[in-house]
Amino acid sequence: SQTIHQWPATLVQPVGSPLSLECTVEGTSNPNLYWYRQAAGRGLQLLFYSVGIGQISSEVPQNLSASRPQDRQFILSSKKLLLSDSGFYLCAWSLGTAGQPQHFGDGTRLSIL
């Protein structure tokens, strides 16, 4: 069966520090991968998605970047965090065909001080 792992679960970082959040998927090949951010009590905002190694599409211009160095690894990064980067970050995967359900990790709660 397929599983998705996201870490760390919580993170407290100072303004201006770098960020690296990692997501890995097991049990499937060539998945679509997604990064979302969720503000408290709100819906999800799609940040990045990837349909293959090295292929990244950005939905929202921002202080963040994403990379997919391996088929089942998706990394969210920032060189300098802003206060506005605080939030709940979720990684998800789906099969490659259109309209497929997405499967989410347990998220990372990021607080910027």
Place this chain on the structure above:
Amino acid sequence: SQQGEEDPQALSIQEGENATMNCSYKTSINNLQWYRQNSGRGLVHLILIRSNEREKHSGRLRVTLDTSKKSSSLLITASRAADTASYFCAPTNNAGNMLTFGGGTRLMVKP
């Protein structure tokens, strides 16, 4: 991708009652998906209904789809305290795999 809008924003019921949540969308769809999110956790896919289906059941969940009204509803029967969560709909089309989520319905089931 297109966004679904859930209604109501919040719903509070007693254990054992039924909970109904609604979703509206704007353009034609291939399917519509419902997800649940427990507090502080990721979303969990509940059910997918295709555009040529009108109703679908899964355990205590019943989903209806009215493509003429561009709306869907999720009914949870005989609710339990463990059903307390936020519920999101995600309409999809053949343009790709991007899902856009609205603000969700926050359901509280009181024991």
